[in-house]
Amino acid sequence: MTNGFKNLKAVTDFVDSRVLELDDDVRAVGWGSQESQELRFDYLIKDFNLNSKTILDVGCGLGDFLHYLKKSDIKDYQYIGLDISKNMIESCRERHQQDNVQFYQGTIFEYDFETIDVAILSGALSYKYKEATSAAKATLEKMFQLSTEGVALNFLSTTADYELEKNQHYDPAIILTWALNLSKKVSLYHDYPLYEFTIMLKK
Numbered sequence: 054m055t056n057g058f059k060n061l062k063a064v065t066d067f068v069d070s071r072v073l074e075l076d077d078d079v080r081a082v083g084w085g086s087q088e089s090q091e092l093r094f095d096y097l098i099k100d101f102n103l104n105s106k107t108i109l110d111v112g113c114g115l116g117d118f119l120h121y122l123k124k125s126d127i128k129d130y131q132y133i134g135l136d137i138s139k140n141m142i143e144s145c146r147e148r149h150q151q152d153n154v155q156f157y158q159g160t161i162f163e164y165d166f167e168t169i170d171v172a173i174l175s176g177a178l179s180y181k182y183k184e185a186t187s188a189a190k191a192t193l194e195k196m197f198q199l200s201t202e203g204v205a206l207n208f209l210s211t212t213a214d215y216e217l218e219k220n221q222h223y224d225p226a227i228i229l230t231w232a233l234n235l236s237k238k239v240s241l242y243h244d245y246p247l248y249e250f251t252i253m254l255k256k
């Protein structure tokens with residue numbers, strides 16, 4: 054594939070096939086290592102107190118954020134995982150059988166989530182397809198609208214030394230403009246050793 058994916062359905066097919074191929078490996082969700090996955094989570098939640106909160110994880114993959122939460126001192130949370138991939142969600146339902154956890158297949162526009170405190174997104178906006186940029190903006194807006202406290206998302210950065218054809222990189226200044234149109238309480242972290250940045254918006 055030289056020009057990225059044709060549309061979101063092509064992304065879904067790609068992700069579905071990766072799960073079957075790699076199953077329990079962190080590479081099934083597109084990350085090079087568990088350390089880099091956890092560094093992303095560290096940045097996503099650094100400005101929130103997630104104790105007793107309801108957390109929406111958009112593009113939850115295999116639900117690995119739950120492993121991260123279990124290793125942390127965060128308690129009494131409710132977790133909602135959402136992913137476009139049927140195989141990811143089936144795998145999540147097998148892996149994480151807990152009362153405080155729910156999984157949904159689809160995009161954020163297909164469900165009416167009513168009680169979200171904090172919404173996070175790691176890696177789900179990294180796929181290049183025709184409508185990727187407008188979908189990313191709409192996803193950020195919807196996450197912010199649904200959450201009572203705020204949101205945090207990461208994006209691949211246009212400052213990276215190289216870009217794979219399948220990946221969508223974003224100019225941090227443009228994402229900052231999108232964010233400031235929604236909230237005055239915005240932080241952007243572009244200081245960690247991955248080719249990306251994290252943006253956090255609070256209500």
Ligand SMILES: C[S@@+](CC[C@H](N)C(=O)[O-])C[C@H]1O[C@@H](n2cnc3c(N)ncnc32)[C@H](O)[C@@H]1O
Nearest residue numbers: 068082083112113114136137138160175176177
């Ligand atoms: C790079 S993986 C990361 C998974 C997980 N967040 C993690 O860090 O382990 C991105 C995931 O986002 C999902 N995804 C991509 N676009 C999405 C969308 N518009 N809505 C929901 N999920 C999406 C993919 O199916 C994939 O499982």
